[in-house]
Amino acid sequence: MTEQSRIASRFKASAAVPQGLANCPVRNVLDQIGDKWSTLFISLLGEKPHRFGELRRAVPDISQRMLTQTLRDLQRDGLVSRHVYPTVPPSVEYRLTPLGQSLLEPLSHLIRWAETHHAAIRTARGEFQRQAA
Amino acid sequence: MTEQSRIASRFKASAAVPQGLANCPVRNVLDQIGDKWSTLFISLLGEKPHRFGELRRAVPDISQRMLTQTLRDLQRDGLVSRHVYPTVPPSVEYRLTPLGQSLLEPLSHLIRWAETHHAAIRTARGEFQRQAA
């Protein structure tokens, strides 16, 4: 059994206790960083600290509401820190914490995979639709 | 500039064209595999092929509706293949395709990260809540 084939057991680590799967550490963490926006902002902040408005302009298709919420969730998880400068109007800067930076490395593997295989996935999607029609 | 700090540019690869960000290959791919259930089933199927009912029992907190849909999406993207056996009642088996298997490796990095740091994240969440109160 290769190391990869054991991945599933990591998800099931807590399956013994009630609601164990929902509390599984891996799912717990991946549910957050695997949402629609988190990885994108972690990548942007990995480049350099950004202000709120910079992030909004960098990702025009997020609503301000979700941007606020995503940043707060990342902050809550200790991946991002928030710094308010008492200028007028006040400006707010977001940065990766060391914990957030440590995520850049494994994330980069996933991104490399996506770059390498997105053509194959597009082909598969086309194929699938052709068969459905 | 380290390799990791350039991650953001991969997301922005298509920012030049209209709606480029939404069509960005990386976001396109990560949006799918980063949903609430996909990584979990890819991991399970990485262990061995599973039947529909096995997957449902392995993940009791998914609704049958979402299980069906998640599997169909993975199949559409060419990560999972579906095999129907004409028994009575018919049984259906799902397996990873080679493309799906190639995802196990980068995924394992992320899972290792989650295992390593979930304690820190829980601590951060507790800290955050304490400050809010």
Place this chain on the structure above:
DNA sequence: TGACTATGGTCTCAAAATGAGAGCAGGGTA
């Protein structure tokens, strides 16, 4: 015969998450 099992789904309706857009404080600028 009738009730019940199991399989892999679909359909409908309610609940939850998200998007769109307005509003807000508070000082700057014209």
Place this chain on the structure above:
DNA sequence: TACCCTGCTCTCATTTTGAGACCATAGTCA
């Protein structure tokens, strides 16, 4: 006076998800 800028929050509509009933088929038990 009127308007801009910042980083939000609030409300309401749309979209996504969850819960649960329903379906066809055939076997099993009484």
